[in-house]
Amino acid sequence: MASVTIYDVAARAGVSIKTVSRVMNKEPNVRPAMRDRVLEAASALDYSPNLSARSLAGSRSFVIAVFVDAALTIDHWRSERGADYLSRIQLGATLQCRDAGYHLLIELIDHDAPRVRQEVAALLAALKPDGVILTPPSSDNETVLELLDKAGTPYVRLGPERPDGVGPRVHMDDFAAASEMTLHLARLGHRRIGFIIGEPRYGASQARHNGYRDAMMQLALPVADSWVRQGDFTFQSGLDQAKALLSLPDRPTAIFASNDDMALGCLAAAAELGLMVPGEVSVAGFDDSPSARFSRPQLTTVRQPVVEMAALATRLLISGEIKGAASKREPVDELLPFELIHRASTAPPPAP
Incomplete structure (x- = not known):
């Protein structure tokens, strides 16, 4: 049996193929009665337009792409710890694409x-x-931004640290969030607070590090060089750096890791060294990934609104509000709120 085509739908509905195309592509300015007639005809014929046909009908491809870091994503999957950040990006973007009839592609x-x-x-x-x-x-990659601008492809930057003027962005305040978490640990009574920095290629890593140092400076608390360690956002780096911190003669009474994976590594390090969390050392993370709720003890962390950021970025692209490089409009800049999540991994330090 021959497959149903757009011409069959147009004939059944008594409209032009252009009208069918506009309805299927969810374009505006189609009268509700006309839209209903086309959709009823398509339903009766069990018609579903394929992506190629939709693309040929206009200038759109109906594809939103997400560029993610190959190295870190592959490391997470190889470690069998999954890639929660990517999963949340997919959730936020896919729901928006589904509602608008778009397709989402993840590219490493x-x-x-x-x-x-x-x-x-x-x-x-x-x-x-x-x-x-x-x-x-x-x-924040200059080569990537240059190529997108050259192609005239609209884009939204999630969580960049470069300033305004280099393209639309949807982000949270990593500096303020790290500062707030550090102040929280200090309010619990901690004076020796260690910090594990994230992957250096990520702008957020430096912002979170700076937020930690700013809070320590506000409180006139010392920051020994040995209390700040370089990680790479992986569980293993958190484990290794926490072991180094907890083996110091003047070890920190609290460790703040730049993401939850490294914080989970800190919990594992404390367990291997026979230290109770939070009785002997407090641990805090950053992300509020599902693993933060399933760990023992549950992890105090910063909730990063990743799903909401991805959803907003997708809506902006699909709506046409974001234009390519030729646009002279003021770049979109959307700041979403973070939240400190207090759980059982932090408590006042042990008595001297």
Whole structure:
């Protein structure tokens, strides 16, 4: 049996194929009665337009792409700990795409030049996406931004640390969030607070580190060099750096890790060293991933609104509010709120 085509739907509804295309592509300015007639005809014929046909009907591809860091994503999957950040990005973006009849594609980007230039140029040429969501470190990568601008492809940067004027962004205040968490630990009575920095290629890592140091400075608390350790956002780096911190003669009574995966590594390190959390050392993270709620003890952390950020970025791209490089409009800048989540992994320090 021959497949149903747009011509069959148009004939049954008594309209032009252009009208059917506009209805199927959810374009505005179609009278409700006309829209209902086309949808009824499509339903009766069991018609579903394929992506290629929809793309040919207009200038849109009905594809939103998300660029994610290949190295960190692959590391998370190989460690069998999953990639919660990516899962939340997918959730927020997919729900918006589903409602609007769009498709979401996740693309792993290797940010080591010159490979990033080749990969991004090839992806844009092959996919011709209607928009791209840039997650760190793509959101601050000059080569990626240059290629998108050159192609005239609209994009939204999630969580970038570069200032305004280099493209639309949806973000949270990593500096303020890290400062608030550090102040929370100090209010519990901690004076020796260790910090594990995230992957250095990510702008958020430096912002969170700066927020920690700013809070310590506000309180006139010392920050020994040995209390600040370099991690890379992985569980293993949290485990290794926490062991180093907890083996110091003047070990911190609290450790603040730049993400939840590293904080979970801190919990594991404390357990291996026979230290009780939070009785002998407090641990705090950053993200509020599902694992933060399932750990023992449950993890005190910063809730990063990743789902909401991805959803907003997708809506902005689909709505057409975000234009390509040729647009002279003021770049969109959306700041979403964070929240401190107090759980059982933090408490006052042990008595001297």
